[in-house]
Amino acid sequence: MPSPPSTLAVFAHPDDESFSCGGTLARLAAEGAEVSLICATSGEVGEISDAALATPENLGEVRREELRAAALLLGAREPYFMGYRDSGMAGTPANQDPRSLVRTPVDVVGGKVLEFIRRLKPQLVITFDAGGVYGHPDHIAIHQATTWALQVLARDADARLPSLYYTALPRGHLQRMMKEARQRGIPPPQGSGINLETLGTPDELVTTVVEVGAYVDAKLGAIRSHRTQINPNNPLLRLPEDLVRRFLEKEHFTLAPQGAPLDCLAQLP
Ligand SMILES: [Zn+2]
Structure with missing residues (x-):
């Protein structure tokens, strides 16, 4: 095997x-793989779900601890932080901060990602897709930087090129779950400013589905470790458990052309 x-x-x-x-x-x-995490920012301009957990001044520090706790639950190694500042949602003043991820040139961030890839020599790299799930500027920036790093690595004939995957939330999967929730009388989440009709990856772009039914509890535990980010209105907390499980039991990816063509996630033992 x-x-x-x-x-x-x-x-x-x-x-x-x-x-x-x-x-x-x-x-x-x-299953025995070494799993490493890089986090470009500390999420310091994110929301605070409960004022007892953090202040705007120490949110970055609190969120770094939350990620360490999540990594432990996922079985990943201690995360690396790149030290950029959270750029905030699109159109907010935090986008203008010169320390923000979004204001840092792609080759600078990508160069750091490349250093990690050369040092850790992963067989598989995962990042966001080009739309950053819902268009968060930092999600798009880390997608671009990671893709840039793989493009540069591909020019090095001696380097072993990892497979590159973009995470995907297939629109069809999302719509089916929302429809089922509606049928059970649960209204769609409100007030996020995200258009739920256009949210997600077009289904035809998904190349790879990973069965994670046995790891839904680990995933939910890791999500809950990010206590400052768990809004009581989070749909994952409001939906019936069977629906949450069905929504989470498969994860979807797009195999990116910039990495090695081997679809190693589809070939998991
Ligand atoms: Zn994010």
């Missing part, structure tokens, strides 16, 4: 890893 691929997940904020692919990371780690 082939051993599962050593994995590097590259994301923008503490919690991105758990929401987008926590089940897959937990499964890879449980």
Whole structure:
């Protein structure tokens, strides 16, 4: 039986890893893969779900601890922080901060990602897709930087090129779950400013589905570790458990052309 691929997940904020692919990371780690995490920012301009947990001044520090706790639950190694500042949602003043991820040139961030790839030599790299799930500027920036790093690595004939995957939330899967929730009398989440009709990846772009039914609890535990980010209105907390499980038991990815063509997630033992 082939051993599962050593994995590097590259994301923008503490919690991105758990929401987008926590089940897959937990499964890879449980099957013996080395799983490493890079987090570009400390999420310091994120929301604070409960004023007892953090202040705007110490939110970054609190969120770094939350990511360490989530990593432990997922079976990943101690996360690396790149030290950029959270750029905030699109159109907010935090976008203008010169220390923000979004204001840092792609080759600078990508160069750091490349250093990690050369050092850790993962067989598989995971990051956000080009739309950053819902268009968060930092999600898009880390997608671009990671893709840039793989493009540069591909020019090095001696380097072993990892497979690159983008996380995907297939629109069809999302719509089916929302329809079922509506049928049970649960209204769609309100007030996020996200258009739920256009949210998600077009189904035809998904190349790879990973079964993570046995890791839903690990994923939910990791998500809950990000206590400052768990709004009581989070749909994952409001939906009936069977629906949450069905929504989370598969994770979806797009195999990116910039990495090695081997679809190692589809070939998990
Ligand atoms: Zn994020």
